[in-house]
Amino acid sequence: MQTGLVGREPELAMLRGCLEAALEGHPRMVACLGEPGIGKTRLAEELLTSAAAQGVLGVWGVAVDAEGAPPYWPWRQVLRAVGNGIDLAAIAAEHRLTADLANLAPDIFAGSADLADAESSMEDRFRLFDAVTMLLRHLTHRDPLAIVLDDAHSADQASLLLLQHVARSARAERLLVVVNSRDTEQTNGAVFAELLREPVTRHIRLGGLAAPAVGQHLASVIGHEVGDADVAHVHELTGGNPFFVSELAKALADRSDGTALPITWNLREAVGARLSRLSADSVALLRAASIVGREFSAAVPAAMLGLPVLRCLALLDEAASAGLVEVPSLTGQHRFAHALLRDAIEAGLGTPERVHLHRLAAGALEQLYGDQPGPHLFDLARHWAVAAVQGDKVRATVWIERAGNEAMRRHAYEESAQLFRLALDVGTNDIDQADRCRLLLGLGPALYLSCDLPGGLEACVEAAALAADMGRPDLVAQAALVTEPTFQPESDLVIRQLCEQAIAVLDASHAPLRAVVLARLAEVCMYLGDDETARVASEESLTLAEQCGEQAALVAALKARQEVCSGPDTLEERADLAERMLAVGRGPASPNAALSGHLARIDAALERGHLSVVAREIEAAARCAQEIQGRSAHWLLLRSQSVLAQAQARFDDARRLAEEAFSTIAPLGHPTAPVVWAGFLSTTAHHVGHDAESLASNGLANATADELDFPTAGVIRALAPAVVLAETGRIREASAIY
Structure with a gap:
């Protein structure tokens, strides 16, 4: 039963003020913090009621309070809710956002390319984040929007990073985002702290209700006034926490013999008392459901307990009558009335029962969804991770690995890294060398793209050693190619060693792969200042790539050779390399190679002083960058435009373009970006x-x-x-x- 909102008038007024600002084109994000049960969700409900009265669409995205939800789950719920009345697919298609948004919500944005063999990069994730931001911009240009992200303390890190990107990119959207989070459970505290520092962010810290408000709350639950002594005692026991006050109100309502309230009180005992009034079958069902999550389909605990679904629905009706679960409009879908209720029931399980129920849940999901579990894949990984202690650790590792790969494909790199680490831990003594090597080759890129370079390299070094022991030179090479050169000598030395280890075992049968690894060796040696090794490696790479004729190897070799031939004495060779790269770029689906060719032409023309050629090539490069639609491509184009402006003594234009270039690439953490920026500043300062x-x-x-x-x-x-x-x-x- 929902009670009236009491004691939150200042906070509600502040939220309504933020809504008014958003309606005027000043986007706002409000972080509402407080302990569990303090009333964050109830306050947001009241806000959305006010928003609806003003014609503002309000939608919810709720983070799952147990690991197992797909990446970006709160955002997927938000988009689904918005999509109930708006054709999001059409808007995405109109603005060329479909392919990127399909990584977040494939059930809404269909028709994307198969992701099975797609490689992920940091730029891929920023393209996804930019796509969400642009979608929100187009939506709120038409109509204002209020979003509540509830239980954000449970959100995956990728969801919070997306939230941070939305806050940083906010301009004039008619958008209000309320972020509810427990301040007692901040698993991604660093990201949340960054979010609070964004200019559009405001924050509310909810404390307990004052004694008069506790009295009003008790009266709204019970239906009559409560004596001052009872109000004071409830306030003392609960600290004014509205959820706890509601629970004690039930005890007051049930008191018929004038007995006093307990001297002490805790939630588990209170929930246990309410469970004692239910049938044994209903209690068993709730205990099983607590393992599944706050929201659950009745079919899952039914399969866990071997009961007909209709029987489970009747038992859930009994639990709903006791106020423990809610029955949404969608048949078969239920949720615990509050996350704390689910927490209390699960906390009451002994370890053997908890492990057993997780094993039943894993089996039920396999039974219901088969080998194509869709979004339930992450639930399967979670349940198997706990159940593995009973045995069948290899089977558990398979499911966890599948979830890690899926998170990687969806650009949720932190989630992917956690899952691969979990798979390695679960399978420690039960998986063979090949399995361990494969998991490490999944972990390495996930850590690297999560900005954990040392961890990523450590995983790659171990994977390369295992691959060498197994006689798998292709996997040694895969480990060597995970990370790009960094301008950090310690890391670049490790990359060099990995490349040299791979080259030592790659024979003529692996010519294309050997060419790519040689190209990477040349690049990293340039970063380390070993020009001679870079020269020899780039020459061999290009020779091998031309002999094998594989396009990817040829592009890698040409790029590496261009980097090596950066001095004035190799101008003619660089000009020739540019033409060869353009020849590759004229092939099908090769805009990146074409862009590299045009940039190489620009480099040679600048050195020759042919500024008209530079201007013409910049126009061609711009067409490639438009087709690629990526930050790196845009950065390279802006750099060239800035250099041309500088050469033409248009120093103000040069500075503006260089600043735009640096701001474009900065979020990707590109290692050369600060160096290029410093070089630009020094060069233009020579003149101005x-x-x-x-x-x-x-x-x-x-x-x-x-x-x-x-x-x-x-x-x-x-x-x-x-x-x-x-x-x-x-x-x-x-x-x-x-």
């Missing part, structure tokens, strides 16, 4: 004068050269700070570096 930012980019803002440790590897990196010092009149410091 240095400022604090150009000095800071070279580490010279707040210290003298005598106090700093400058790099000595590579002429440009070593001398760039000296040039800046000389140009600013700091001759003594410049001389010291020289």
Whole structure:
């Protein structure tokens, strides 16, 4: 039974103010924090009632309070709710968002390409995030929208990162997002802390109700006024927590003999007392359902207990009458009346019973959904992970691995890493070398794309060792190619060692793969300053790639050779490499190769001073970038446009384009982006004068050269700070570096 909202007038007024701001085109995000049962959901319900009265669509996305939901589950619920009255697929198709949005909600945005063999990248995830942001922008341009993300403390990290992206990208959308989260259970605290710092974010911290509000709440539940002594006692026992007050109100309502309320009180005992009034079958059903989750289909606990679904529906009606579960409009779907009720029932299970019920749940899901479980895949992984202690760990590992791969395909990299680690833990003593190697090759990319480079490299090193022991040079190469060069010497040395290990075992039968690994070796050696090894590796890579004729190998080899041939003495070879890359780019579905070819042409033309050629090639590169639709491609295009503007002495345009380029690539964490930005600032400052930012980019803002440790590897990196010092009149410091 829903009671009136009492004691929350200031918070509700603040939320309504944020709604008004959103309606005027000032998007707002409100983080509502508080302990379990404090009334966050009830407050949001009241807000959406106010929103509906103003013609604002309000939708919910509820994070599942147990691991097992698919990635981005709250957002999928939001899109489903919006899609009940709006043709989201049509809007996505109109704005070319379908392919990216299908990674988040394939049931809504159909027709995407098969993801089975698709490789994931950080850019893929940002394309997905941008697609969601653009969809919300188009939606709220038409009509205002209020979103409640409930139980956000339970959300997967990818969902919170998407939320953060939406907040950072908010401009003039008529959008209000309320994020409810327990402040006692912040599993992704760092992401949440970043969210609170966004300019569009406001926050509410809900505390307990004051004693007068507790009295009003008790009266609304019981139906009559409650004595001051009882109000004071309930307030003391509950701390004003509305959910706990409601539970004690039931005890007050049931009190017929004038007995006093208990001196102490806890939720598990209160729920246990309510369960004692139900039939044994109903209690058993609720205990099974508590393992499934707060929301559940009656068919699942029915299959777990071997009962007919109709019998389970009758038992759930009994539980609903006791206020323990709710019956939504969709037949067969139920949910516990509050997450704390489910928590209390599950907490009452002993370890043997909990493990047994998880095994029954895994079996029930397999029985109901077969080998194509769809969104239930992650529930299967969760149940099998717990049930594996009974045995059948290999079977458990298979399901967990499948979930890890699916999370990776959906660009939920943190979730994927957790699942692969879980699979390795569950199968520690039961899986063979091949299984362990495969799981490590899943874990490595997931950690790398989660920005855990050391962890990703550690997984790759172990996988390469196992692959070598098994005589699998292809898997050694796969481990070597997981991470790109980073400009971090310690990491780049590990990448180099992995490449050299792979090259040592790749023979002529693996020519295309050997060519790609040689190309990666050339790139990483350039980062490490070993130009001679890079030169030899790039030459062999290109020769092998041309001999085998495989396009992917040829593109990798050409790119590596272009990077190696970056000096003025190799200008003619670079020009030739550009033409060869363009020849590849003219093939089917090769916009990335074509873009690389045009950029190489631009590089050669700039060095020759042929600015008209540069301008023409930039136009061609822009067409490729438009087709690719990615941040990296846009960054490369903006860089070229900025350099052309600089060469034409349009320094204001050059600065504007360079800033746009850097802001475009910064979220991807590209290792060369800061270096390119610093180079731009130094070069333009040579003409227009240095400022604090150009000095800071070279580490010279707040210290003298005598106090700093400058790099000595590579002429440009070593001398760039000296040039800046000389140009600013700091001759003594410049001389010291020289």
